[in-house]
Amino acid sequence: MYTRWHDFFPAGTSSMTTSGAYYVGDAGVMSIEVGAASNVTLQGSNAEGFATALVAADWSNISVIAAAGTSNVVVGPRWVRAFRGSSTNTVRLAQVVRE
Secondary structure (H helix, E strand, O other), X not given: OEEEEEEOOOOOOOOOOEOOOEEOOOEEEEXXXXXXXXXXXXXXXXXXXXXXXXXXXXXXXXXXXXXXXEEEEXXXXXXXXXXXXXXXXXXXXXXXXXX
């Protein structure tokens, strides 16, 4: 097992409030790190996603985080994405990957 980090909103995406989809189907443990206190919604999907595009109906809310810091995330979805209330908030995912 090893830890993989993912920035939902990398440098240069400061105006974005919705991230792209990120594959987490191989995660054994996940946590999300929020840089500043503002609502961040994490959504998950179990849709196929590799051969077909993910559409709005494929997503459901996993967690809503309102405080800065680190929170555990339910493991199970194949894909995750984040919505941030403030376009300057950093949102980072840590996943322990099963080999």
